[in-house]
Amino acid sequence: MPYLFSETSFVNSDVIYMDNHATTPIAPEVLTAMMPYLTTHFGNAASTHPFGIAAKDAVEKARAQVATLLGCSPGEIIFTSGATESDNLAIRGVATAQAEKNHIITSTAEHHAVLDTCHALAAEGFETTYLPVDTYGMIDLDDVAAAITPKTALISLMYANNEVGTINPIAEIADIAQKHGVVFHSDAVQGIGKLPSNMETLGVDLASLTAHKMYGPKGVGALYVRAGGYERHPRIQLQPLFYGGGQEMGVRPGTLNVAGIVGLGAACELYQDREKRNQDREISPTGVLRDRLHEELRTRLTDIHLNGHPEKRLPGNLNLCFEGVQSHALLAGLKQVAVSTGSACDSESVKPSHVLTAMGVPHELAVTAVRFGLGRYNTAEEVDVVVEEVVATVNRLRELSRGM
Numbered sequence: 180m181p182y183l184f185s186e187t188s189f190v191n192s193d194v195i196y197m198d199n200h201a202t203t204p205i206a207p208e209v210l211t212a213m214m215p216y217l218t219t220h221f222g223n224a225a226s227t228h229p230f231g232i233a234a235k236d237a238v239e240k241a242r243a244q245v246a247t248l249l250g251c252s253p254g255e256i257i258f259t260s261g262a263t264e265s266d267n268l269a270i271r272g273v274a275t276a277q278a279e280k281n282h283i284i285t286s287t288a289e290h291h292a293v294l295d296t297c298h299a300l301a302a303e304g305f306e307t308t309y310l311p312v313d314t315y316g317m318i319d320l321d322d323v324a325a326a327i328t329p330k331t332a333l334i335s336l337m338y339a340n341n342e343v344g345t346i347n348p349i350a351e352i353a354d355i356a357q358k359h360g361v362v363f364h365s366d367a368v369q370g371i372g373k374l375p376s377n378m379e380t381l382g383v384d385l386a387s388l389t390a391h392k393m394y395g396p397k398g399v400g401a402l403y404v405r406a407g408g409y410e411r412h413p414r415i416q417l418q419p420l421f422y423g424g425g426q427e428m429g430v431r432p433g434t435l436n437v438a439g440i441v442g443l444g445a446a447c448e449l450y451q452d453r454e455k456r457n458q459d460r461e462i463s464p465t466g467v468l469r470d471r472l473h474e475e476l477r478t479r480l481t482d483i484h485l486n487g488h489p490e491k492r493l494p495g496n497l498n499l500c501f502e503g504v505q506s507h508a509l510l511a512g513l514k515q516v517a518v519s520t521g522s523a524c525d526s527e528s529v530k531p532s533h534v535l536t537a538m539g540v541p542h543e544l545a546v547t548a549v550r551f552g553l554g555r556y557n558t559a560e561e562v563d564v565v566v567e568e569v570v571a572t573v574n575r576l577r578e579l580s581r582g583m
């Protein structure tokens with residue numbers, strides 16, 4: 180049954196939400212699908228009575244919905260608590276399952292869920308190679324090929340960057356990995372549900388996704404494991420992170436989050452239905468709004484710089500440096516819009532985002548970066564309000580710093 184689309188969300192605030200890379204509001208259609216599993220259909224999917232069977236049926240329907248979006252078979256989907264767990268399971272699970280190999284390749288611009296898992300494995304004796312990225316935040320294919328050794332157990336490189344939106348050449352990386360017989364995992368969190376999401380086309384062996392970046396609930400995600408993966412594929416062995424009741428074929432035990440899983444499945448189906456509706460448009464509606472925001476800011480402000488690739492970038496991403504205006508001061512001054520900065524403040528200093536640093540953005544510029552993350556529910560009117568406020572606030576802060 181096709182969804183009745185609602186273009187309104189539950190967002191009900193005077194503040195305009197433009198932080199959709201951090202999380203997205205739940206779609207009303209997704210909540211509707213979940214509600215019975217939070218109320219009347221509360222069974223444990225492992226139980227064999229009618230309550231359990233209803234829950235299990237819902238989980239399997241959701242598995243099929245996720246698989247349809249990814250163009251894979253339902254047996255290739257393992258439900259998890261979100262992408263942090265999926266990343267940990269993929270990287271640690273693959274690395275520790277190959278006793279004869281001890282080398283992992285990743286990049287300096289990955290999410291901390293990947294970076295910190297690699298750091299932890301390094302502390303346990305694994306060798307890790309952190310590939311550099313170019314000034315756009317993109318991986319160089321020659322670097323991938325050059326880093327592979329006979330000891331390489333896994334390559335883990337993200338589909339699209341969560342800060343600057345840059346899209347990596349995943350299919351080409353997959354070709355290299357395959358040629359060398361190395362397992363390839365991609366943290367595909369920001370790409371799935373926004374970019375082409377067919378696993379066969381992308382060629383990855385494992386991919387992490389999470390519901391809350393695609394208008395689903397928080398605390399639920401999945402790991403795609405290629406073609407029977409850890410069970411039948413001779414290349415992919417996966418060591419579980421923890422042990423228990425044997426759910427998810429023993430790879431991810433624990434009572435299933437039925438309502439969350441139903442929400443993830445519904446979010447996948449909803450995205451596909453919307454894509455079909457938008458298929459005649461060359462640029463996504465979110466991309467149009469993002470470009471309008473960029474164009475207006477570029478026209479009305481001097482000394483702003485785009486971070487990330489000008490074209491190979493997520494449609495909703497706009498990461499800008501506003502020269503001379505510290506991002507924390509700008510965020511504090513913006514009362515009508517919720518955006519984010521990748522930098523972290525402590526009492527002594529501002530630490531710029533590791534992604535911008537990896538891209539070679541100088542410190543004094545990196546601490547002025549602000550990420551606008553546009554999403555499904557943003558409107559042109561909102562963009563216009565945001566432009567006015569950003570322009571006024573940047574101008575005011577620049578005047579203040581010049582002592583005017």
Ligand code: PLP
Binds near residue numbers: 263292337390
């Ligand atoms: N990977 C990327 C690229 C992300 O953007 C995020 C969320 O910020 C994660 C992993 C972690 O996802 P989750 O919040 O589902 O654990």
